[in-house]
Amino acid sequence: MQDRKNLRDEPYWYENREYVHDVLDGIRRFRRANANMRKRMADGMGMNKTDMQALQVVIAAQRAGEPVHPRELAHELSISTASTTKLLDRLEKSGHLFRVPHPADRRSVTVAATDFAHREVKDRLSSMHQEMEDIILEFAPEEQKAISQFLHAMADLFDRSGNVEPLGDIND
Amino acid sequence: MQDRKNLRDEPYWYENREYVHDVLDGIRRFRRANANMRKRMADGMGMNKTDMQALQVVIAAQRAGEPVHPRELAHELSISTASTTKLLDRLEKSGHLFRVPHPADRRSVTVAATDFAHREVKDRLSSMHQEMEDIILEFAPEEQKAISQFLHAMADLFDRSGNVEPLGDIND
DNA sequence: CCATTTAGTTAGCCTATCTAGTTACTAGTT
DNA sequence: AACTAGTAACTAGATAGGCTAACTAAATGG
Numbered sequence: 417m418q419d420r421k422n423l424r425d426e427p428y429w430y431e432n433r434e435y436v437h438d439v440l441d442g443i444r445r446f447r448r449a450n451a452n453m454r455k456r457m458a459d460g461m462g463m464n465k466t467d468m469q470a471l472q473v474v475i476a477a478q479r480a481g482e483p484v485h486p487r488e489l490a491h492e493l494s495i496s497t498a499s500t501t502k503l504l505d506r507l508e509k510s511g512h513l514f515r516v517p518h519p520a521d522r523r524s525v526t527v528a529a530t531d532f533a534h535r536e537v538k539d540r541l542s543s544m545h546q547e548m549e550d551i552i553l554e555f556a557p558e559e560q561k562a563i564s565q566f567l568h569a570m571a572d573l574f575d576r577s578g579n580v581e582p583l584g585d586i587n588d
Numbered sequence: 589m590q591d592r593k594n595l596r597d598e599p600y601w602y603e604n605r606e607y608v609h610d611v612l613d614g615i616r617r618f619r620r621a622n623a624n625m626r627k628r629m630a631d632g633m634g635m636n637k638t639d640m641q642a643l644q645v646v647i648a649a650q651r652a653g654e655p656v657h658p659r660e661l662a663h664e665l666s667i668s669t670a671s672t673t674k675l676l677d678r679l680e681k682s683g684h685l686f687r688v689p690h691p692a693d694r695r696s697v698t699v700a701a702t703d704f705a706h707r708e709v710k711d712r713l714s715s716m717h718q719e720m721e722d723i724i725l726e727f728a729p730e731e732q733k734a735i736s737q738f739l740h741a742m743a744d745l746f747d748r749s750g751n752v753e754p755l756g757d758i759n760d
Numbered sequence: 761c762c763a764t765t766t767a768g769t770t771a772g773c774c775t776a777t778c779t780a781g782t783t784a785c786t787a788g789t790t
Numbered sequence: 791a792a793c794t795a796g797t798a799a800c801t802a803g804a805t806a807g808g809c810t811a812a813c814t815a816a817a818t819g820g
Contacts, residue, residue: 435732439724442739449746450619452666457750464776486799494627499777501800506776523785523798544749551741552611555734560607562731563738567614569723574621577716578629636807658768671808673769678807695767695816 443570457540463510466493470503471512474529475537483526512536615742629712635682638665642675643684646701647709655698684708 458468473492477484490500504527507513512533518524529537552560630640645664649656662672676699679685684705690696701709724732 435729435736436721436724438736439732439739440720442736442743445743446739447622449743453746453750455666460750494624496778497799544745547745548612548742549608551738551745552608555738557607559731559734560611562727563735564607564610564614566723566727566735567611567618570720571614571617571621573716573719573723574625578625578632668809669768
């Protein structure tokens with residue numbers, strides 16, 4: 417967003433509402449299609465959304481060469497460590513993950529994905545990732561830049577929104 | 589995406605990977621920030637995400653002057669009609685919604701939001717909606733157009749993705 | 761006017777979460 | 791060496807929100 421501020425004073429935003437509705441509608445569709453897709457994908461793998469997300473996190477970390485601990489997973493997924501224990505039990509039983517005792521600290525455990533899990537996630541996600549890239553590459557570089565800035569600006573907005581303290585109950 | 593196809597043959601996509609990573613990262617952040625924001629917002633209203641989504645659907649429909657029936661709500665939220673009955677019980681008890689018997693068809697019910705619910709949603713969402721528009725308007729019209737096309741293209745992709753039939757279990 | 765369809769609810773079950781408390785270990789301090 | 795505090799993960803038990811199947815009541819239409 418380096419050069420965005422300059423645009424604020426430009427004549428754009430006088431009667432520039434032509435695409436505002438289209439963009440807002442795109443956001444709605446994106447959110448919804450994304451949620452539905454994740455649900456279908458989890459169903460197809462015989463697991464719930466949280467478990468699938470956990471699997472993706474573990475696999476991503478493993479590809480990056482980073483060890484993952486249950487505690488981090490809990491934080492990443494916004495669930496308690498107790499729930500994470502159960503989640504790991506499920507994914508261990510289904511053959512997707514396994515626990516590796518930490519060599520030095522014997523309280524600690526690292527979590528790793530099985531070959532089976534790597535293969536399954538790859539089979540299911542790689543074509544979609546490819547198509548995502550294809551879509552991005554259909555846009556001109558300046559357009560890609562704008563899209564990236566937009567997505568990050570929205571993420572920033574969401575990060576600081578939704579924090580209103582609870583209002584009174586109807587019975588107040 | 590009317591004029592996108594023409595761009596496919598342009599020189600863009602030879603070594604145009606400069607922003608691809610930024611966009612992919614933006615998508616990740618957007619998804620995540622959105623989910624977290626919705627969770628915080630639901631918590632702040634003392635309800636779960638489904639209930640909040642239901643409330644938003646009812647309010648949006650009401651603003652558009654459209655009546656909402658439990659059956660439609662069930663479809664919109666991808667839950668069963670039985671679960672919808674429970675959801676309506678919860679939101680009726682909390683004073684957000686109420687059931688109105690359909691005058692003609694006595695099997696049927698329409699769902700309406702209370703003034704309290706309208707106020708609460710407005711208080712919590714209107715400033716974010718305004719900020720979303722502000723962000724959109726910081727982009728030039730052609731950029732807005734590209735952003736809209738991108739969002740819709742991604743939504744289309746998600747709509748047709750994640751449908752792989754279940755793979756074999758690890759024990760096959 | 762009877763058979764079918766439709767809207768919504770009820771009953772009972774299942775699963776993923778939570779909180780609270782436990783176990784095992786590490787680390788820091790005297 | 792012996793406390794003390796802190797941390798990682800797990801266990802137990804409760805709860806919430808979803809599901810399917812069965813039910814009630816009303817509308818439809820052949």
